[in-house]
Each structure stands twice: as structure tokens, then as C-alpha cells.
Amino acid sequence: MAFAGGYRPSPGRGPSPGFRFTLYAVLSITCMFLDQRGGWLEKARYVLQAAAYPIQLVVRSPAAAWRWLEESFETRAALREENERLRAQNRELMLRTVRYDALVRENAQLRGLTEALPPLIERWLVAEVVNVELSSLRQRLLVNKGAQNGVFKGQAVIDESGLVGQTMRVGPWSAEIILITDPEHAVPVQIERTGVRTIAVGAGDARALALPYLPANADVREGDLLVTSGLGGVFPHGYPVARVTEVRRDAVQPLAQVRATPLAGLDRDREVLLVWFEETHPAAPSSAPVSGDLPAGDPAAQPQPAIRREPRPETPATGGSGSFSPTSDPTVPAATPAIARTAAVQEVPQ
Amino acid sequence: MSARDRQPRTPMLLTTLAALVLTVLPLPAWLDDARPAFVVLAVLFWSITAPRAGGIALGFVAGLMIDVFEGTVLGQHALALSFVTYIAVREHQKIRSKPLFQQALIVFGALFVYEFIVFAIDGWSGHPAMTAGRWLHVATGALVWPLAAALLGRTYEPR
Missing domain, CATH: 1.20.5 (Single alpha-helices involved in coiled-coils or other helix-helix interfaces)
Structure with a gap:
């Protein structure tokens, strides 16, 4: 052994450091495995987070x-x-x-x-920022509200000017918030001007988000406002997220390089808002996949795709049976005149 | 066991706790990468000067605390710090007899090994790992070592 000789084993002092290290290594690896797979240590973390909170308060006291x-x-x-x-x-x-x-x-x-x-936000809770971690690998906040205040995992967090992030770990009296600028965080957004949907990924800098999935020919400009698209089940639709600051198009790259600056004061906030959304509101985040029980609207108000096909009735191949259009579904009874008319028009090309 | 009772347990625990506080203290972003790993420095100091006071258990517990504070996978820093502590405990007599400059070099190596283990686990567990800034604290930690060792050395009287 290369390290032999440094340590003098003496009787009555318990096992050797090598044995102890092996023990602790096995313990660490078991911990990691349990924590990584399926969150077996959720309870242990909850307790440890509670134990760590006093120290975090001491740190903040000056x-x-x-x-x-x-x-x-x-x-x-x-x-x-x-x-x-x-x-x-x-x-x-x-x-x-x-x-x-x-x-x-x-x-x-x-x-x-x-x-x-009803208003989209059902209720909210002001939480004070206790600790800030803004490194290039982790962008997190610790706030002084936790499970005792009803905070849950995956809750949206905003401030008065925009989206901040979501809760990631919730302790009894504290919660850890992952910011939208964390490199491990992605938020589904929409460009407000055009309605183009994409994903904004954190860039590891409290003043920057990256939009890595926009094609080079996408309609995006400097100054465009990004709002949440309501997909993903955490954030509701239409909350301001960031403003595009830089668009670079490289002829070689198939994707545009777009950067945006968050609207929320992620590195300045002393207080943030934890929000609960009205679940019945149409703009609320949809956690469950949308199934077939959508409320049926007025059929007369539906778009009429068959009428748009009218100018070219001599090309039957393009129309097909039109089965993709909801109004021509044969299972829908032709109850209203609007549907009857649609069906009639669609029969023309066949 | 009377030899056990004379170990500097209290200063060891207090200074490690203080190092933990320094680790979570909010710093401006540009300074954050350069912040030395105070806990590792403290644990290294105690495993070299008083290897029987805390030993590998100290490294494990301190690493676990770092995991809790930083929200990383539980056991990541614990494993890295246990390993570094193990080496330090085994070699404590050799390291202790070296001048401070050479000790700083050894600390540089230890911090590098520590950060490499953390980095490797980051990679395996699917976290973003590759930034140049994460290696900076290895150098600043080694630079700070003589000062840290002198300060920690004042907290107890060797018997």
C-alpha cells in the first residue's frame, strides 16, 4: 500500500481508518442511490432541512x-x-x-x-428570502415559509414584476426555490408578439435565460416579451417571464442563439410571492392531461374548415374525407344547421 | 479511556460549524466561485492535528451537512470528504511534519481530489457539471491554508 506507515495501529482504538472509510463510503453511496432513485430519503431530507434552518437563520442575522x-x-x-x-x-x-x-x-x-x-390567483403568501445561492451551477433561494404554511413542492413563485421559479424542496419552516435561471430549470414560454411556443432554460446567471430550441428562421426579435405558455403543469398561462436581449443567427447553425433577461429581480428580491391558483380557471396550469370531457361550445362559433376548401373543389385528393376536422366527425349527430351545412359542403369533392 | 477525553472535541466541532456558516454565507456571484471550501480546510486541519478526535466520522457528517445546505444528492459531499479525510488521517504524521508551504501543496491536491469526486458524481447523477469556475476554489483554498491553519491552531492547546 502506498499510504502504509503513516498510521500506527494500536490496540483498543477500534477499527482501522481503512475499514471506517469503507463503512462511510458504503453509507454515502447507499444514501446517494436512495436519494437519486425515487426519492426514498424525502422524509430524511425534511428532517435535515429543519435541522439546518437555525444555522441558515444565524447566517442571515448580520x-x-x-x-x-x-x-x-x-x-x-x-x-x-x-x-x-x-x-x-x-x-x-x-x-x-x-x-x-x-x-x-x-x-x-x-x-x-x-x-x-374568478381571479386566477386564489391566494398568495409573502415569503422572505433567507438565503441566496447564485453560482453558475446552482441558482437557488431559501425562503422562510414551508410545509407548516401550506407550501407544497412544485409551487409557482413570482414577484411583482415576473416569474421567479418554483419550490423544489419544502421543509417544515423553509422552502428551497429553484430559480428560472438555474441551469437545471426549464420553463415553457411563448413569445407574446407572435405566439411561438418554446422553452427557456436557465443559463446559470441571474440575469440570463437561454432559448436553445428556436430555429434560425423563427420570428424573434430583441425586445420581445416572453410569457409562460401554461404548458408543463406548474405555471399558469400568461405570466411575464423575460425580455429577449440578444438574437444571433449563424448561417452554419440550424438553431438561433437567443438570450433573454428575466423580468423578476432574481438577484435583488428580498421578498417573493408563493401563489395558489384557482384550479377551475382556464389559464390555470393544467396538471392532468386534457381528456375528452371538454365543455362543448356553440357549434355555430366553431371554425368551418370545409368552407375554406370550397374554392378548389376540383382537387379531391387534398380534401380527403376531411376526418381531421372536428365538425365532420361522423359520430357527431348533425343536430344544428351549421353542422348539416358543413357536411353537405364536404360531400361535394367526394 | 482517558486519552479520548483529552481530544480537542469542542474546538473541532465549533470551528467546523463556523466553517459551515462561512460556506453558506451569501456572497456576490463573481466572488462565489473563488470562495474556499472552508469546511474541507477545517476538517483537513483537524484530521492532521488530532486524527483521533473526529476522524473519518467528522468528514462524513460535515459532508452530509454540506449536502443538506447545498441541496445536492445526499452523500455526494459526504463521500468526497470522507475519502479526503481518510487520506489525511492515514498520513497525518507525514503531513504534520512538513513546512506550511508544502502543506499548502498537499491541501491543493486534496481539494482537487475532493472536487473531482464531487464533479464525477455530478456527472453520473445527471447534473450540469462542466464549468471552469468550479475548480477555482481549489487554488484559493490552498492559498488560504497557511492562514487557516494558523487560525485553527490557536483554538486549542496541544497537550
């Missing part, structure tokens, strides 16, 4: 104390100024809310619903 001092010694003038600013902001928000109510009602009328939809 910063918290400094903040408290700063706030208590703020001058009258500064407070007045802040008050003024908040008043102005409040006025502006009130004005917008007045308009918002009217818009919600109008939207509901347009959708043909008798009542306005």
Missing part, C-alpha cells in the same frame, strides 16, 4: 440586523419621500384596477360566459 438598523434610523425626509412615491404608485394602480374590472367583465361577455371568471 444582514437582517443591518437592515433593521437602516430602517430604524431612516430620516424623516427619506420616509416622507418614500411615502410620496408609494402614494403616487398607489394612485396609478387604483386607476388601472378600475379599468381592470371593466375589462374583466367585457372579456367575460366576449367569451359568452354569464359571470366574470
Whole structure:
């Protein structure tokens, strides 16, 4: 053995370091295996996270104390100024809310619903950021709310300007949030201007997201707003995520290189919002796959693909039987005139 | 066993805890990669100066704490730190008798082995692993070693 001679084995001191190391190595590998496969150690982690929380609070205490001092010694003038600013902001928000109510009602009328939809966010919880980890491999936050406050794994986290991330590990009094900029995190997004759906992957930098799956000819420009697309089952539809800052198209590469900057202040936030969504709301994240029990709309309002095929009735091959169009499904009874008309038109090319 | 009682257990545990606090202390992103692995330095120091006080168990427990704090796979840092501690405990007499400069070189090697094990497990468990920044703390840790060893050495009286 290369290492032999350094350690003097003496009787009565228990097993040799080699034996002990083997023991601990086997223990570590078993731990890793159990943790990696199927989360067998979920309970152990919960306990360990609870045990670690006091230390994390101690770490944060100097910063918290400094903040408290700063706030208590703020001058009258500064407070007045802040008050003024908040008043102005409040006025502006009130004005917008007045308009918002009217818009919600109008939207509901347009959708043909008798009542306005309930708000998408059912309730929310303000959580204070306890610890921040912003390295190139991990972008995480620790917040001071946990399972005792009803926080669950995979919960959406936002701040006042955009999407922050989702909860990853939940302890009794704390939760670890994986930020959208973590290299292991991907969020399904949509370019608001064009509706193109893609995926935004974290770039390991609190100011950058990458959009690696956009083809080089995709319609994307600098300044485009990215919103959540509502796919994936965690985030609802339509929440602002990021703004595109850089689009590079290389003639050799089949994919465009697109970077975006998150709208949320991921590296500045002191508080974030944990949100619960109204499950019945159409924009809510769909956790279960959509099955056949969708509510049937007014058939007259459905698109009529057969009518669009009318100008070229002499090419029967393109139309086929038209079985892909929902209105021509033979199992649907031709109850309304609209469907009857569609069926009639479709018979023409055959 | 009276020899066991005279081991510097209390300073060992306290300094390791302090190193753990330094590890989770929030730092600006550009400084974060350069942050030395304080826990590894502390554990190395204690396994060289007082190998019977904590031994490999100290390495294992401290590594497990790092896993909990950093949210990595449980056992990843525990395995890496146990291995480095094992080498240090075996070779403690040789390392202890070397001048600080050579000790720093040995610490450099130990930190490299430690980070390599963590890196390899990152790769096997499907986590993103390849950034150049992760190796930076190996160098800063070795640079900090003489200072850290001097500071830790003041926390107890060798008997």
C-alpha cells in the first residue's frame, strides 16, 4: 500500500481508518442511490432541512440586523419621500384596477360566459428570502415559509414584476426555490408578439435565460416579451417571464442563439410571492392531461374548415374525407344547421 | 479511556460549524466561485492535528451537512470528504511534519481530489457539471491554508 506507515495501529482504538472509510463510503453511496432513485430519503431530507434552518437563520442575522438598523434610523425626509412615491404608485394602480374590472367583465361577455371568471390567483403568501445561492451551477433561494404554511413542492413563485421559479424542496419552516435561471430549470414560454411556443432554460446567471430550441428562421426579435405558455403543469398561462436581449443567427447553425433577461429581480428580491391558483380557471396550469370531457361550445362559433376548401373543389385528393376536422366527425349527430351545412359542403369533392 | 477525553472535541466541532456558516454565507456571484471550501480546510486541519478526535466520522457528517445546505444528492459531499479525510488521517504524521508551504501543496491536491469526486458524481447523477469556475476554489483554498491553519491552531492547546 502506498499510504502504509503513516498510521500506527494500536490496540483498543477500534477499527482501522481503512475499514471506517469503507463503512462511510458504503453509507454515502447507499444514501446517494436512495436519494437519486425515487426519492426514498424525502422524509430524511425534511428532517435535515429543519435541522439546518437555525444555522441558515444565524447566517442571515448580520444582514437582517443591518437592515433593521437602516430602517430604524431612516430620516424623516427619506420616509416622507418614500411615502410620496408609494402614494403616487398607489394612485396609478387604483386607476388601472378600475379599468381592470371593466375589462374583466367585457372579456367575460366576449367569451359568452354569464359571470366574470374568478381571479386566477386564489391566494398568495409573502415569503422572505433567507438565503441566496447564485453560482453558475446552482441558482437557488431559501425562503422562510414551508410545509407548516401550506407550501407544497412544485409551487409557482413570482414577484411583482415576473416569474421567479418554483419550490423544489419544502421543509417544515423553509422552502428551497429553484430559480428560472438555474441551469437545471426549464420553463415553457411563448413569445407574446407572435405566439411561438418554446422553452427557456436557465443559463446559470441571474440575469440570463437561454432559448436553445428556436430555429434560425423563427420570428424573434430583441425586445420581445416572453410569457409562460401554461404548458408543463406548474405555471399558469400568461405570466411575464423575460425580455429577449440578444438574437444571433449563424448561417452554419440550424438553431438561433437567443438570450433573454428575466423580468423578476432574481438577484435583488428580498421578498417573493408563493401563489395558489384557482384550479377551475382556464389559464390555470393544467396538471392532468386534457381528456375528452371538454365543455362543448356553440357549434355555430366553431371554425368551418370545409368552407375554406370550397374554392378548389376540383382537387379531391387534398380534401380527403376531411376526418381531421372536428365538425365532420361522423359520430357527431348533425343536430344544428351549421353542422348539416358543413357536411353537405364536404360531400361535394367526394 | 482517558486519552479520548483529552481530544480537542469542542474546538473541532465549533470551528467546523463556523466553517459551515462561512460556506453558506451569501456572497456576490463573481466572488462565489473563488470562495474556499472552508469546511474541507477545517476538517483537513483537524484530521492532521488530532486524527483521533473526529476522524473519518467528522468528514462524513460535515459532508452530509454540506449536502443538506447545498441541496445536492445526499452523500455526494459526504463521500468526497470522507475519502479526503481518510487520506489525511492515514498520513497525518507525514503531513504534520512538513513546512506550511508544502502543506499548502498537499491541501491543493486534496481539494482537487475532493472536487473531482464531487464533479464525477455530478456527472453520473445527471447534473450540469462542466464549468471552469468550479475548480477555482481549489487554488484559493490552498492559498488560504497557511492562514487557516494558523487560525485553527490557536483554538486549542496541544497537550
